Amino acid sequence: MEDKRRRARVQGAWAGPIRSRGASHSAVGSQCSGIHNLPASIGEPRGSKEQSVAKLQFVFKEPAEVTRRVPEPRVIDKAGVYDISTSAAGVSRLRVFPSFIVPKEADWMFEQLQKEIPWSQKTNFRQDGFYQEPRLTAWYGELPYTYSRTMMQPNPHWHPLLTMLKDHIEEVTGYTFNSLLCNLYRNDKDSIDWHSDSEPSLEKCPVIASLSFGDTRTFQMRKKPGPEEHGDYTYVERVHIPLDHGALLLMEGATQEDWQHRVPKEYHSREARINLTFRRVFPEHSGMRR
Numbered sequence: 001m002e003d004k005r006r007r008a009r010v011q012g013a014w015a016g017p018i019r020s021r022g023a024s025h026s027a028v029g030s031q032c033s034g035i036h037n038l039p040a041s042i043g044e045p046r047g048s049k050e051q052s053v054a055k056l057q058f059v060f061k062e063p064a065e066v067t068r069r070v071p072e073p074r075v076i077d078k079a080g081v082y083d084i085s086t087s088a089a090g091v092s093r094l095r096v097f098p099s100f101i102v103p104k105e106a107d108w109m110f111e112q113l114q115k116e117i118p119w120s121q122k123t124n125f126r127q128d129g130f131y132q133e134p135r136l137t138a139w140y141g142e143l144p145y146t147y148s149r150t151m152m153q154p155n156p157h158w159h160p161l162l163t164m165l166k167d168h169i170e171e172v173t174g175y176t177f178n179s180l181l182c183n184l185y186r187n188d189k190d191s192i193d194w195h196s197d198s199e200p201s202l203e204k205c206p207v208i209a210s211l212s213f214g215d216t217r218t219f220q221m222r223k224k225p226g227p228e229e230h231g232d233y234t235y236v237e238r239v240h241i242p243l244d245h246g247a248l249l250l251m252e253g254a255t256q257e258d259w260q261h262r263v264p265k266e267y268h269s270r271e272a273r274i275n276l277t278f279r280r281v282f283p284e285h286s287g288m289r290r
């Protein structure tokens with residue numbers, strides 16, 4: 001993809017002095033104290049044979065065409081550890097475990113979770129009013145969770161399968177989690193828009209463990225633009241991760257500080273997908289706004 005932008009640039013330049021008969025303007029200037037260094041043509045005595053005819057010539061140049069490329073997204077579809085950026089905030093690191101749950105077990109878990117999680121559709125608020133989230137959600141944790149200006153009530157009644165999955169993820173990753181946001185994308189029309197998991201209750205540099213079941217959807221990431229871009233995301237780096245049935249994605253370090261993510265709607269039909277995002281919520285901030 002290429003985006004050509006013609007930019008207003010200086011349309012010329014002052015070329016160096018053209019001199020005749022060896023006259024040197026700088027020698028004149030340096031000997032005459034109190035005489036300011038002026039452009040050659042201004043300081044010369046008129047009519048002298050020995051005068052310098054040094055001149056500055058303005059050379060016209062065509063305006064430069066600046067080409068900026070929209071970078072192709074980096075596709076991450078293999079197991080591994082990926083440091084996707086480094087900034088003052090730190091390293092943004094992803095760990096991808098494509099078959100964290102083997103397909104046969106994942107099939108059974110998907111069925112259980114789809115049937116037994118108390119799914120509901122949440123109403124959120126944004127500048128242009130209230131809207132229904134294009135997906136179903138459920139919250140587990142001793143503390144409430146607030147995002148997009150609405151609160152999910154505490155729900156300490158963990159489904160045994162979710163507790164088992166949390167324990168397994170903690171064992172493998174070495175991190176501990178006390179909360180879980182569950183998302184059910186019913187079909188290709190369901191989605192989650194660009195955001196970072198950066199609510200105050202998660203504190204700085206949260207680690208998020210995201211486990212997927214069901215149809216594959218693309219988890220898209222885009223780097224937050226630098227101040228010189230004035231909020232324009234056109235040229236930022238992007239990462240696409242197809243998250244399959246049973247895949248675990250771990251986001252660590254500065255990932256939430258420096259990147260946003262989303263799961264967009266699809267143009268082709270998709271079956272249901274469940275995503276479980278394990279987090280650590282801190283009590284002193286829970287209930288605060290995003």
Ligand SMILES: O=C(O)CCC(=O)C(=O)O
Nearest residue numbers: 181183192219263275277
């Ligand atoms: O469904 C996903 O993979 C992402 C979910 C997500 O971004 C979130 O719950 O904050």
